[in-house]
Amino acid sequence: MTQTTKTRTTMMHTTTAKQHTVIDSPYGPLTLVATDGVLSGLYMTDQRHRPPEESFGDRDETPFAETIDQLEAYFSGDLKEFTLELRLDGTxxxxxxxxxxxxxxxxxxxxxxxxxxxxxxxxxxxxxxxxxxxxxxxxxxxxxxxxxxxxxxxxxxxxxxxxxxxxxxxxxxxxx
Incomplete structure (x- = not known):
């Protein structure tokens, strides 16, 4: 008697949750984007290669508290190195x-x-x-x-x- 093992392949559809907010800076408004709660974008107005607004997800400041704190410290001259978790999607x-x-x-x-x-x-x-x-x-x-x-x-x-x-x-x- 031979035992056959059946393997079931399940297609998993992963969804990513995106949020964004816009903050003021000495360089104009900055759009911050998070994917699954991790910073994945920081875009300036009129920036080349800026994704379309509709791809940024809902407006929600929740995932950006530490990013905003560090950017404020950077712009005030008190921070020289960022220590944020980043999601860098690219090749x-x-x-x-x-x-x-x-x-x-x-x-x-x-x-x-x-x-x-x-x-x-x-x-x-x-x-x-x-x-x-x-x-x-x-x-x-x-x-x-x-x-x-x-x-x-x-x-x-x-x-x-x-x-x-x-x-x-x-x-x-x-x-x-």
């Missing part, structure tokens, strides 16, 4: 780039080439730039700290004026 390469961004110290910059070198692929500076531009959590994942090879300010999803102001703020050249 494996994008997530590796975004993790490298988090390693750039407050008040410092890196070039796209330096980030590509840190990833072990010196020829990937364009790909690094594209991933940098799609960073879903601006300011906290500091894509504004990436500059051109000669130190020039190059593209920024939030606009070059905001990038310059953020860099000036972090260097101590401008306080709010």
């Amino acid at each position: 494996p390469f994008q997530r590796r780039v975004w993790e490298q961004l988090r390693l750039i110290p407050y008040g410092e910059t890196r070039s796209y080439g330096e980030l590509a070198d840190a990833l072990g692929n010196s020829g990937a500076s364009r790909a690094v730039g594209l991933a940098n531009g799609k960073n879903p959590i601006g300011i906290i994942v500091p894509c504004h700290r990436v500059v051109g090879a000669n130190g020039s300010l190059t593209g920024y999803g939030g606009g070059l004026d905001r990038k310059k102001r953020l860099l000036d703020f972090e260097s101590g050249a401008a306080l709010f």
